[in-house]
Amino acid sequence: xxxxxxxxxxxxxxxxxxxxxxxxxxxxxxxxxxxxxxxxxxxxxxxxxxxxxxxxxxxxxxxxxxxxxxxxxxxxxxxxxxxxxxxxxxxxxxxxxxxxxxxxxxxxxxxxxxxxxxxxxxxxxxxxxxxxxxxxxxxxxxxxxxxxxxxxxxxxxxxxxxxxxxxxxxxxxxxxxxxxxxxxxxxxxxxxxxxxxxxxxxxxxxxxxxxxxxxxxxxxxxxxxxxxxxxxxxxxxxxxxxxxxxxxxxxxxxxxxxxxxxxxxxxxxxxxxxxxxxxxxxxxxxxxxxxxxxxxxxxxxxxxxxxxxxxxxxxxxxxxxxxxxxxxxxxxxxxxxxxxxxxxxxxxxxxxxxxxxxxxxxxxxxxxxxxxxxxxxxxxxxxxxxxxxxxxxxxxxxxxxxxxxxxxxxxxxxxxxxxxxxxxxxxxxxxxxxxxxxxxxxxxxxxxxxxxxxxxxxxxxxxxxxxxxxxxxx
Amino acid sequence: xxxxxxxxxxxxxxxxxxxxxxxxxxxxxxxxxxxxxxxxxxxxxxxxxxxxxxxxxxxxxxxxxxxxxxxxxxxxxxxxxxxxxxxxxxxxxxxxxxxxxxxxxxxxxxxxxxxxxxxxxxxxxxxxxxxxxxxxxxxxxxxxxxxxxxxxxxxxxxxxxxxxxxxxxxxxxxxxxxxxxxxxxxxxxxxxxxxxxxxxxxxxxxxxxxxxxxxxxxxxxxxxxxxxxxxxxxxxxxxxxxxxxxxxxxxxxxxxxxxxxxxxxx
Numbered sequence: 001x002x003x004x005x006x007x008x009x010x011x012x013x014x015x016x017x018x019x020x021x022x023x024x025x026x027x028x029x030x031x032x033x034x035x036x037x038x039x040x041x042x043x044x045x046x047x048x049x050x051x052x053x054x055x056x057x058x059x060x061x062x063x064x065x066x067x068x069x070x071x072x073x074x075x076x077x078x079x080x081x082x083x084x085x086x087x088x089x090x091x092x093x094x095x096x097x098x099x100x101x102x103x104x105x106x107x108x109x110x111x112x113x114x115x116x117x118x119x120x121x122x123x124x125x126x127x128x129x130x131x132x133x134x135x136x137x138x139x140x141x142x143x144x145x146x147x148x149x150x151x152x153x154x155x156x157x158x159x160x161x162x163x164x165x166x167x168x169x170x171x172x173x174x175x176x177x178x179x180x181x182x183x184x185x186x187x188x189x190x191x192x193x194x195x196x197x198x199x200x201x202x203x204x205x206x207x208x209x210x211x212x213x214x215x216x217x218x219x220x221x222x223x224x225x226x227x228x229x230x231x232x233x234x235x236x237x238x239x240x241x242x243x244x245x246x247x248x249x250x251x252x253x254x255x256x257x258x259x260x261x262x263x264x265x266x267x268x269x270x271x272x273x274x275x276x277x278x279x280x281x282x283x284x285x286x287x288x289x290x291x292x293x294x295x296x297x298x299x300x301x302x303x304x305x306x307x308x309x310x311x312x313x314x315x316x317x318x319x320x321x322x323x324x325x326x327x328x329x330x331x332x333x334x335x336x337x338x339x340x341x342x343x344x345x346x347x348x349x350x351x352x353x354x355x356x357x358x359x360x361x362x363x364x365x366x367x368x369x370x371x372x373x374x375x376x377x378x379x380x381x382x383x384x385x386x387x388x389x390x391x392x393x394x395x396x397x398x399x400x401x402x403x404x405x406x407x408x409x410x411x412x413x414x415x416x417x418x419x420x421x422x423x424x425x426x427x428x429x430x431x432x433x434x435x436x437x438x439x440x441x442x443x444x445x446x447x448x449x450x451x452x453x454x455x456x457x458x459x460x461x462x463x464x465x466x467x468x469x470x471x472x473x474x
Numbered sequence: 475x476x477x478x479x480x481x482x483x484x485x486x487x488x489x490x491x492x493x494x495x496x497x498x499x500x501x502x503x504x505x506x507x508x509x510x511x512x513x514x515x516x517x518x519x520x521x522x523x524x525x526x527x528x529x530x531x532x533x534x535x536x537x538x539x540x541x542x543x544x545x546x547x548x549x550x551x552x553x554x555x556x557x558x559x560x561x562x563x564x565x566x567x568x569x570x571x572x573x574x575x576x577x578x579x580x581x582x583x584x585x586x587x588x589x590x591x592x593x594x595x596x597x598x599x600x601x602x603x604x605x606x607x608x609x610x611x612x613x614x615x616x617x618x619x620x621x622x623x624x625x626x627x628x629x630x631x632x633x634x635x636x637x638x639x640x641x642x643x644x645x646x647x648x649x650x651x652x653x654x655x656x657x658x659x660x661x662x663x664x665x666x667x668x669x670x671x672x673x674x675x676x677x678x679x680x681x682x683x684x685x686x687x688x689x690x691x692x693x694x695x696x697x698x699x700x701x702x703x704x705x706x707x708x709x710x711x712x713x714x715x716x717x718x719x720x721x722x723x724x725x726x727x728x729x730x731x732x733x734x735x736x737x738x739x740x
Contacts, residue, residue: 421532426569429529430579430636431557431586440582444573444619 021244024107032090061176061186068180078304087219089188091133098138127152129209134190151196158194173256181280185221185254192222197232206235213242219250228263235266244274257285266294273301281307289315297324299334310339313347320349325449328361337366342375351382357393370402384414439469479506482675488539497523499700505675512678515697521679525648529563562642564633566649571620605638627658634665645676651685663688683715
């Protein structure tokens with residue numbers, strides 16, 4: 001049942017007339033020239049007054065980016081349309097980060113107001129980070145958590161204030177050479193979150209980061225590192241939107257998670273970029289003994305998304321879970337999926353992937369499950385469901401399984417279904433209009449995902465599906 | 475047979491085809507307010523087609539005839555409009571709606587009947603619990619997904635539960651008795667009997683007389699080859715139980731021989 005007060009959550013709110021496609025006038029403090037080269041990388045590093053090792057890391061990463069070819073798989077047609085010379089790689093919107101909304105410039109504050117962030121913060125979040133272009137312009141966390149030793153900072157501040165911890169884990173999970181876009185991020189990264197949860201600390205209400213692109217031809221390259229120390233627990237949520245422009249923007253993030261023994265980490269993403277954004281993201285976690293990592297990944301917006309959240313299960317009895325939905329409409333390709341590597345005995349994993357394609361949209365599931373020798377007693381469960389709303393839309397599944405150990409249990413199920421006349425007739429015979437019936441079938445389809453979201457998000461997501469389905473009946 | 479009531483539901487000369495095959499070949503039927511009619515017949519005689527067409531299934535093509543309910547020309551209405559006017563079909567094969575709970579489904583269906591689009595949650599819950607206990611279903615039923623992994627008996631109970639909650643004025647029960655053991659059959663029959671009222675009419679579609687031991691119809695029809703070929707009272711059903719359908723076929727055949735007309739409307 002719907003709660004009495006519905007909290008507006010913009011990350012979930014798209015429809016055919018994308019509501020968050022508005023933009024502010026640009027008033028940057030600094031904007032690097034278009035295009036990417038060592039000068040731009042040097043400029044970014046200088047402006048941030050970084051330690052020498054980070055400066056070198058960036059320059060090395062740029063060399064890797066330049067030496068790596070574009071991917072020869074996936075939607076190469078769309079990928080090869082990216083014009084790397086026509087993108088701004090660094091834009092500093094404000095001189096100083098605010099810790100209250102009053103310290104944030106009027107235009108930007110108004111934008112986040114329209115996106116409902118301050119309201120959500122008051123109602124149900126433990127901490128908020130708001131990134132605008134290349135920098136986090138607002139950041140705050142409940143005092144209570146600070147007292148418990150929880151660190152939740154933008155990545156740049158994290159590097160300044162906790163250089164030792166950052167250096168210990170930095171790029172250990174996703175090295176620049178992992179892929180071309182991870183290399184690009186490593187060269188020009190800015191913003192993102194640094195989170196550390198001390199031993200045994202359980203953070204009950206979510207921390208949220210919100211990412212907003214405002215400028216045209218913008219590239220946003222946030223970098224996030226989360227460390228959940230032994231026996232700790234945390235839920236981190238991210239959301240994102242951007243203005244609708246004729247020109248394409250590029251969002252290429254890197255997210256690394258370290259889940260130390262016995263910790264429980266959940267990372268929820270609601271991606272709602274405008275349909276001119278390339279969203280090419282690398283997300284990977286390492287789960288140690290008895291740790292659990294859950295990626296809850298919702299992809300609704302963007303032009304092309306390529307994102308395959310990954311968990312390395314390196315300690316005995318570690319558990320990995322990847323639950324995702326992708327909604328692909330006209331002109332969109334959601335190339336999403338999951339990767340799990342079982343590298344220790346008695347590790348377990350579950351992948352649940354759901355996609356909905358409509359109006360000629362395309363959704364792909366690309367999965368990799370690998371069980372290494374000696375990962376005895378491991379269990380794998382993979383479930384892929386695709387729902388096609390019309391004949392023009394498309395769904396593909398590319399599952400890969402490499403099982404090098406015999407004493408394991410592997411289950412894989414894949415289904416493609418169409419919303420059936422018989423289902424609609426049944427619901428309509430109870431009084432629902434065709435559109436209401438369609439919404440009900442679709443909401444039921446994504447229920448396993450929605451029920452994992454905080455209530456406020458779940459309500460919004462259901463409302464969003466309703467908006468998306470308007471006009472789908474014909 | 476009570477001829478002097480108000481007709482609630484009237485079918486005239488209904489001819490229906492699917493994929494070019496004529497399944498209903500001129501059905502006439504009038505049901506007055508408060509009456510329970512049974513249509514009996516073998517598999518393939520057109521009984522379920524009748525149920526689907528009356529409710530507006532998109533795959534059937536109406537060739538001729540009319541269906542009236544409370545004075546509305548039903549065939550000109552969408553399925554959901556028919557439902558909101560108080561028509562209801564208990565499906566022979568109810569569909570699963572994964573991810574949608576019974577409670578949410580019923581609540582949504584009830585809301586379509588309100589001008590405000592709202593039904594108070596607390597009141598709804600109370601009514602639902604009452605209906606579930608009357609039908610002897612466990613309260614966990616409400617939070618299960620609609621027909622998803624239900625046994626045959628559970629599916630039929632859910633159909634009756636919906637009928638209870640939606641309180642339609644005209645109910646068609648399509649083989650609701652089939653596939654039920656005797657206990658389940660009794661529960662379902664009790665539910666149907668509890669729904670009996672002076673305003674509400676029902677049409678029971680069945681090919682066994684068994685259910686009619688528990689739900690007493692006012693009128694019994696026999697359908698054969700897309701037409702209603704006999705109409706009588708409960709004795710007709712009993713006769714069918716004892717002697718099967720062959721004697722009707724024989725009579726029809728003789729009639730055809732005698733008159734040269736392929737109809738034998740009682």
